[in-house]
Amino acid sequence: MGAGKIYKNEKAKKNPYWFQIMVNGKRVTRRGFRTKGEAQKARDELSTQLNKGEYIDPSKALFRDYFLEWLENRKNLADSTVDMYDSYFRNHIDPALGKIPLSKITPTDILNFIKTLRNTKTKSGENLSDEMVKRVYSTVNTALNSAVTMEIIQKNVASKIPKQDKPKVVRQERQIWSNDSIRVFLKKTKGETRYWIAIFLAVMTGMRQGEILGLKWSDIDFDKSVLYVRRSLKKDKTGFTNLKTASSRRTISLAPYTIMLLKEQQEKIAMEKEYLGDDYQDNDLVVCTSKGTPAKATRVLHAWNRLCEKFKPEHEPRITFHDLRHQSASIMLNDGTDTRVVSGRLGHSTVTTTLDVYSHLIPTAQENAAVALEKTLGFNVEQQQEFLQ
Structure with missing residues (x-):
C-alpha cells in the first residue's frame, strides 16, 4: 500500500x-x-x-x-x-x-x-x-x-x-401587487406590528427573509447609506448560517427614507433595552423580539399573514412574504434599472439567474427602451409621417 x-x-x-x-x-x-x-x-x-x-x-x-x-x-x-x-x-x-x-x-x-x-x-x-x-x-x-x-x-x-x-418545471410568473397597492399597504400597516420593518426591508432591499432576520446594526453604515449582507438566521432560530454563495454576501445601497426608518427602529430598540436592563438579551439585531432575541421566521410570517387579512387590497392576489423580494425586483426592472444592478441587490450568482426568473418583465423594459430611442433621436409621430412623405 x-x-x-x-x-x-x-x-x-x-x-x-x-x-x-x-x-x-x-x-x-x-x-x-x-x-x-x-x-x-x-x-x-x-x-x-x-x-x-x-x-x-x-x-x-x-x-x-x-x-x-x-x-x-x-x-x-x-x-x-x-x-x-x-x-x-x-x-x-x-x-x-x-x-x-x-x-x-x-x-x-x-x-x-x-x-x-x-x-x-x-x-x-x-x-x-x-x-x-x-x-x-x-x-x-x-x-x-x-x-x-x-x-x-x-x-x-x-x-x-x-x-x-427527467423532471421539468414550467416557470410561472410570480404574483405581485401594483406599486400603488404596495405603497398604500406599507403606509397603512406601519405600527401594526413590531415586525413591520422586516416587511419594509423586503420590498426596499430585495433581501431574503433569513438575511433580514440575521441583519445586525453593525452591518449598517449610516454614513455611507449602505448595509452589508453577511449572514442568515436559521429557520429554527438556533443560530446564524453562512450565506450560499459569494454573491449572496453583498452590499446594498439604502435610500434616505429607508435610512430614516432604520434609525427610528434603532431608537425603539434602545428604549426597550433601557427598559428591560439586564433582562434584555442584546444580539445587535435590527429585527428582534422585545427581549432582543432573534425573531423566529414563523412569527414574522404570522405577522405578515395577519396584516394581509386586514389590509390586503381586494383586487390584489394573495402573496407570500417571499414574494416581496420579487416585488422589489419587479419595481426596479419595470423602472428601467440595469439588470446587473438588480442581480447584485438580490444576491443572484449570475445575471442569467435574474433573467431566467424575471424574463416576463423584460418586454416592459424593451418597450421603455424603444420609446427612449425615439425620444433621444428627436422623432415623434408627426415627424415620422413627414419623413415618410
Whole structure:
C-alpha cells in the first residue's frame, strides 16, 4: 500500500486536487477536492481504514452510505443547504435508493425514483410540486456526478434516462401587487406590528427573509447609506448560517427614507433595552423580539399573514412574504434599472439567474427602451409621417 501523493489539475476550474493510493495491488484514484488539505485528509482517512482492515470499496457501498459521506465532505455548502439536502435524503432519497449498492443503481431505478416522487403526498394531501421533484432528483444527480468525478463509478446512470422523463418545471410568473397597492399597504400597516420593518426591508432591499432576520446594526453604515449582507438566521432560530454563495454576501445601497426608518427602529430598540436592563438579551439585531432575541421566521410570517387579512387590497392576489423580494425586483426592472444592478441587490450568482426568473418583465423594459430611442433621436409621430412623405 502506497502513501499516495497529492496532485493538482492545473486545468480544472474548481476542485483541482486529487490523489492515488494502492489498495490490494490496485491503484485507487480520488478526485474533486477543493483544497490540498481536503485531499490530504481524505487520503489519510483512507489509509487509516486500510490499516485497520475497515476499507470498503465505495462502489460496493450502499448508496445511503455514499450519499451521507458525500454530503459530509461538502464543506463549501451553506448550513441551510446541508439541512435541505439532509431533509431530501431522509424523506425521499433513502427510502427509495438507500439500500441499493452505489455501483448497482440503474437508469430504471432512477425512473422509478422519479415516479415515486411524483406520487408522493404532502401533509396537505397534495402531490409534491414539480419544483420539489426536480430539486430532489437534481440532488441525486449531483451526488452521482461527484462519484464519477471521484472515479468511484464509471458513469452517472441518472444522466442516461430519456430527456422527456427527467423532471421539468414550467416557470410561472410570480404574483405581485401594483406599486400603488404596495405603497398604500406599507403606509397603512406601519405600527401594526413590531415586525413591520422586516416587511419594509423586503420590498426596499430585495433581501431574503433569513438575511433580514440575521441583519445586525453593525452591518449598517449610516454614513455611507449602505448595509452589508453577511449572514442568515436559521429557520429554527438556533443560530446564524453562512450565506450560499459569494454573491449572496453583498452590499446594498439604502435610500434616505429607508435610512430614516432604520434609525427610528434603532431608537425603539434602545428604549426597550433601557427598559428591560439586564433582562434584555442584546444580539445587535435590527429585527428582534422585545427581549432582543432573534425573531423566529414563523412569527414574522404570522405577522405578515395577519396584516394581509386586514389590509390586503381586494383586487390584489394573495402573496407570500417571499414574494416581496420579487416585488422589489419587479419595481426596479419595470423602472428601467440595469439588470446587473438588480442581480447584485438580490444576491443572484449570475445575471442569467435574474433573467431566467424575471424574463416576463423584460418586454416592459424593451418597450421603455424603444420609446427612449425615439425620444433621444428627436422623432415623434408627426415627424415620422413627414419623413415618410
